[in-house]
Structures are given as C-alpha cells and as structure tokens.
Amino acid sequence: MNKILFFAHLRDAVGEEFLRLDVSGKTVAELKAELSEKYDLPRMETVMTAINEEFASNDEVIQEGDEIAFIPPVSGG
Amino acid sequence: MNKILFFAHLRDAVGEEFLRLDVSGKTVAELKAELSEKYDLPRMETVMTAINEEFASNDEVIQEGDEIAFIPPVSGG
Amino acid sequence: MNERYSRQVLFPGIGKDGQEKIRNKHVLIIGAGALGSGNAEILTRAGVGRLTIVDRDYVEASNLQRQQLYTEEDVAEKLPKAAAAKKRLKAINSDVEINAIIGDATPELLEELAAGVDLMLDATDNFETRMAMNDVSQKYNIPWIYGACVGSYGMSFSIIPGKTPCLNCLLRTIPLQGMTCDTGGIISPAVQMVIAHQTAEALKMLVEDWDAVRQAFVSFDLWRNQYTSMKMSKAKYSGCLSCGEERTYPYLDRENMTKTTVLCGRDTVQIRPATPGEISLERLAGQLSSLGYSVKGNPYLVSVEMGEERMVIFQDGRALIHGTKDLTHAKTIYQRILG
C-alpha cells in the first residue's frame, strides 16, 4: 500500500489531503498520468515528486510502502 | 530502540540533533532526569515532550520504537 | 471589489465574505516589539477593523535589527513603541482604527481591554504576561495565539477556550530562567516565521474558519533546519486552574504577580518573582559573561552591569535593580534576562 499526498491546488482537485492506493511497480510518470486522468489534474508533467521525502524523477519505480508527495512549483512572488 | 530529538539549546548541550537509545519502559520524567544529569541539561522539568509527534505528560511510559522530542518553551518576542 | 484587498479576496479561504468579517473585527496585540510590530503590520495591511496595541517600552537602537515598524528617526526621538507603531500603521492603512496604549500589560489592564475584543495576539517577552493573557482568554472566552522566539528557534500555538488545551495545561507553572532575546540573541527570520504562523491563524479565526485552525503546537529552528508539529489533543489537563472544572484564574491574582518596590531612599528597585524558584547562579553567571556582559558573582548572588543600571540576582529569583526608581523599567530589565 502507498500513501499519496497532494499539495496546493492538487489537494483541492483531488478533494483529499492524501490517498491510500497500491501503486507499487509503477513509474512516477505512469502514476502521474493515471491521477491526471482520474481527477482532471492540470499539467502534472511540471509537478515535482518526492518519494519518502526525497526528490524523484519521472522514471523512478515506486516500491511497496513508499510515501509519495506531489508538489507543484509556483511562480508568484 | 528509541530516537530522541533535541531542540534549541538542548541540541547544543547534547551535541547531536538526536540520540539512539533504548529507553522503553521508562517514564518521560525518568528519561528527563537521566539525560539532565548525563548532559547537564538545564531545567528539564519545564521542557515539553512529544512522543511520536503527540504531546506527552511526565508520567507517560515510553514504548519500544517511540520517537521522543524535547521542546523547550521560550519567552522571547 | 475593493481593489486594495483584491489579491486577498481572490484567495478562496477568505473571499468577499471573509474580507467583510476581517473588517468588522477587533484584535488586541500585547507587545510592540519584534512579534508585535510584525503582527500589527500584517493585520493592518489585511484591513482588520480595529487594532489595540499595548507596550511599555520606547524604541532603542538595538530594536531596529528586527522590529519592522521603526526607523532611525524613532530612535532619535525615543518614541514609545506603541506611538511609533501607530504612526507607521496609519500611513500604511488609514482605514484601520489604531488604539495605542503606552503602559504595562497588567492583569487589570488586560481584563479592562478584553471587552469587545475578538482575538488576542501574544507578542510579549515574558511568561507572566502570557499566563495572565491565558486566564483572560478563558475568563472572557477570547481565543489567543501564543508565539515566541529566541535565536533561530521559535514556536506558535493557537488557544481556543473550550476547544484546545490552554497554556497553563502545557506549562503547569511559569518557567523561570527561560532563554530570552537578551541572553540568546535573535535573528529576524525566526521572528518572521513565528509571525507567519500567528497571522495565518489570526486570519483563519477572523474569517471564522475554525476547522482550518491548526490543532498542533509548531516549533522550528531555521538555522538547524528543524520543524516539528506536535498534536495537542492529549495535553488538556482536567485539574488546570485556568481552564479546568475548578478554575480560579490564578494569574489574574495580584498575589501571583512579580512584585516591584522602590527601596526607600535608594535609587533601586526590588523585584520579587511570583513563584520563588531555585536559580542556578553559576549557570546564569556563565551564560551572561559568555554573552559579553560584565558579571561578578559569589555563591549567594550574581551582579551584572546593564548599561546605566546594575542588577543583582539572588538564588530565589529576587533581584535588585540599582540605578533606577522606575518600576516598569526595572521589571523590563528583569524580564529581559530572566524571561
């Protein structure tokens, strides 16, 4: 099982602070594509991903028990 | 085994951000007294304690695997 | 839409209704030092209806490094902080009613000011005043937001009567000899971080979004890169004298306050802490001298030079401030060092 956390507007789009899903074996890119379709999430390809509080690239493979966080970069200032 | 985290001046007194010690079965008060003596920590009776990121009173008993944090209240402003 | 607040109204947590609510609220800020000036500026910019600020001090050169409303001119004029703050806040937002009170935040004054206040913000530098705010909060059912910092370390906690634990539940007694900005130093990022937390909580309460209010006690250290959130549901103490069933509001009682007396015929004020405690004189002397103060000591007392005054501290926490007859000034000096 995996815990998937959403930050900023992604949290509003998903409607929950986190989801519990079994996504082990998938790459980050695959998970992004799946969630993007299911929740109509905007521009997921630009969103940063942390696995267990460490930066993860789009081709990293998710393991059982990993905690995933999606962190959208913003430009306001 | 337990992880024990120190904040603010306690961290400087201990010289480490955290210690790994087996302290299960002890109360918070007992652990405070022990550390206070070993590291010459000032006024530990006024320091707040979190066990697994939850407030713990002085008579709470520490369990195996618990993470303990010592957070000294300060008065500056 | 009022153009001035447009970016805040766009934020879904506030919106038009929230802005209207902010406009109708009255906030009391105790202290106009680092936390007080920063909190006051943010709430003034946010368009709060009324702001009452209490402070007993005047602006000094050593304040400018972190106290954001003040300028070199305020130091030159030795303006009281509350007055200097009001001047700047009016230039920032003339729509906000600013009530500046130059004086000591005694329990009597706090009780007097409590009527009609929607929220209190803690920007004081000592636990005695905080414990009095805490009792006033419980007695008059007014939420308040604790905030404090020293060095690069700080903390904040939102206290809502009837819902969260109170400060007395957490501390049980006033800690003596805590670290203060005069003994541990302070950098302004730590101040700003506490202010960020206090004002976010304040805005949530002003727009009455009670579900968004943080349940956890936050503490952080910006130099050591630490941040922790401590859940507080188990911290409520049923025997608490401030918020428990048999409450007595002990910190509104004169008996439990620091006592100040001018010593007859001498240019000296005596300070007696509310709860006498054992002070480690050796540790205090070491700490003060490593900070560059000129310190003398023996097993019974520590004597420290502080500008024009000299403070002598005894083991039970009692102190003599030589070189002044001003009670409020003497208490300020005492609390700067002993918290």
Add this chain to the structure above:
Amino acid sequence: MNERYSRQVLFPGIGKDGQEKIRNKHVLIIGAGALGSGNAEILTRAGVGRLTIVDRDYVEASNLQRQQLYTEEDVAEKLPKAAAAKKRLKAINSDVEINAIIGDATPELLEELAAGVDLMLDATDNFETRMAMNDVSQKYNIPWIYGACVGSYGMSFSIIPGKTPCLNCLLRTIPLQGMTCDTGGIISPAVQMVIAHQTAEALKMLVEDWDAVRQAFVSFDLWRNQYTSMKMSKAKYSGCLSCGEERTYPYLDRENMTKTTVLCGRDTVQIRPATPGEISLERLAGQLSSLGYSVKGNPYLVSVEMGEERMVIFQDGRALIHGTKDLTHAKTIYQRILG
C-alpha cells in the same frame, strides 16, 4: 559591540565575525514586490553592506495588502517600487548602500549586475526571469535562493553552484500556466514564511556557514497546515544545460526569451512565449471567470478584460495586449496571468 546589532551578534550562528562579514557583502534582489520588499527590509535591518534591487513596476493600491515597504502615499504618487523601497530602506538603516534599478530584469541586465555580487535573492513573479537568474548563478558562480508563493502555499530552495542541483535540473523546462498571485490570490503570512526561509538561508551564506545551509526543498501551506522538506541530492541532472558538463546557459539566449512587439499602427503589444506550449483554453477561461474577471472565449482564444487593457490569449501561449504600447507593461500583465 555596536549596540544596533547587539541581539544579532549575541546569536552564536552570527557573532562578531559574522556581523563583520554581513557588513562586507553585496546582495542582488530581483523584484521589489511582496518577497522583494520583505527580503530587502530584513537584510537592511541586519546591516548588509550593499543591496541592489531591480523592479520594473510602480506601487499600486492592490500591493499594499502584502508589500511591506510601501504606504498609501507611495500609491498616490505612483512611485516606482525600486524608488519607494529605497526611500524606506534608507530611513530604516542609513548605513546600507541601496542601489535601486527601475527596469526589466533581462538576462543582459542580470549578467551586467552579477560582477561583485555575493548572493542573489529571487523575488520575481515568473519562471522566465528565474531561469535567467539560474543561468547567471551557474555562469558567474553566485549562489541564489529560490522563493515563491501563491494563496497560502509557498516554497524555497537554496542553490549553490557546484554543490546543489539547479532550478533547471528540477524543472527541466519552464512551466507554462502556473498559478500566480493574480489568479490564485495571496495572503501575507505565506509571503512572510517564504521570506523567513530565504533570509535565514541568506544570513547563513553571508556569514559563510555553508554547513548550515539547508539541503532540502521546503514547501508549506499555512491554511491547510502542511509542511514538507524534500531531500535533493538525487535531483542533480548530469545532462542539465545550465549546470551539467555540456552547459550552454540556454536562458541567457535571446532566442529562448518571451518576445514582445508593438503591433504597427495599433495600440497593441504582441507577446510570444519562449517555449510554445499547449494551453488549456477552457481551463484558463473557467479559472479567470471564477476569479471575477470578465472573460469571453471560443475554441481558438480567450479574451479577458484587465482594467484598462484587454488580453487575448491563443492556444500556443501567444497573446495580444490591447490598450498599451508599453512592452514592459504588457509583459507584466502577461506574466501576472500566465506566470
């Protein structure tokens, strides 16, 4: 000990030597909006030697809610932000040399300013300028600190050439259609929280305490009570064109910049983004109209009224700004909405 900085010198992370180092440093701040004004005030109070501030905008009423150096008088006088900031900063600390530049932070200007600068602080409102800062940082070996916020959400990351990943490693390309303060709103606690992180990192770098510099990418949401620290050691990308072995500094190249042109004989500016991308017009129109803007659209374009101007945005990111001939002003409007 200079009384003014005494509380900062007392902090063990700074001390006398650190204060001396701060005094000898030159910091470049890009942007004098919310992050820029707050960062500039803290570094000025801290006693930095020299501060250069670049901004292309002037003070407007909607800035006052969160931009801490400005007053109602600055709005009335329509002062350029860099000039208004300088006026206030000099009143706060006359010892600091303030260099105010009123203009667009183009790659050319950034390269010109880089000489002799010890540190750059990001306080801009768009990724194009940030990517140019990032390339300048790598090319001239100057650390910089990324900071950004929208709503109650914000983030910060310290970038040290040769040591940490750079912004181009993280993003790989400029995100189009990010959230901005003009589309998501902003509350000032979020601004202050970013500033707290940026200035803490800045002080560490100014006193050359490189071990204390935060290795993690911080992001937080003050309304939703979230905070996370993401370790970044694995983020460094060897093929990065900004910091990798075969670097080309692509964002210093005119080719990769947003192009602005006045359309001949019309009161209109055309904007062409550096990297054309597919914009979801439907989403954009929905977002803008739910924010209260007057919006019209069809499958090929979205048209939105923005005060005295009207902006028409096409699917590839190209836009026409009607009602102005001022290139910088048009680019400001475009980046406000599209980031």
